[in-house]
Amino acid sequence: MSTDLPDQHDDDAAERPSKTQRKNEMKALQALGERIIAMSEAERARLPLSEDMRFAVEETSRIRSHEGRRRHMQYVGKVMRREDLPAIQAAFDAMEQEAVRRDQAFHRLERWRDRLIDDTSAESLEAFIAEYPDVDRQTLRQLIRNAQSERQREKPPTNARKLFRLIRETAGMPR
Structure with missing residues (x-):
């Protein structure tokens, strides 16, 4: 025993x-x-x-x-x-995924802004309007011209910021 x-x-x-x-x-x-x-x-x-x-x-x-x-x-x-640790971890994971998706959408809009400013032809503008037909076209064109002018004169990117704000609002992305 x-x-x-x-x-x-x-x-x-x-x-x-x-x-x-x-x-x-x-x-x-x-x-x-x-x-x-x-x-x-x-x-x-x-x-x-x-x-x-x-x-x-x-x-x-x-x-x-x-x-x-x-x-x-x-x-x-x-x-x-x-x-309930698994439920808490699942909530953390969901929040992280939302942040990743938000960041990806933000970067996509930044690429749109850069593409619109860099492209002197109307191709990018037409592509953007095709994707977002509700955009205020006159304001969009004016901001692009002003941002291009700022860049050439090496001025602060005030209009590039305004252009990004317009793009973000048009895409329906919150601040």
Whole structure:
């Protein structure tokens, strides 16, 4: 019988995470908590957080002492253990994907602006109007001419900015 006990003890030890592993998991939860705390209120509202977690996050802003904040972050990590981590990660992933799509759309509009300013033929202008037929054509042409003139005279790109604003508004992209 005594030979069975060490084997059983070894099995229990193999199933339990080590102290280092538990500490690393706790640090990861605290880091996730820090990331949530750093978010704006609107971004945080999109996360599936419990009332306890929302309260812990709000409480963080009232803590001024370094040691108090350190202890509070340990508490945040403890509260994070009860949260739906896969759902929170899914919300983070969705927000990141939105940011990537927004950045891609922004860069696409920047390329349109550069193409319209660089192209002295009417090809780019016609292509833009074909893609966005609701654009104010007169304003578009005027801003392109003014931006080209600014570039030639090495002036600040005031009209290029106005052109980009017009392109962005025409494409329906918010600020």
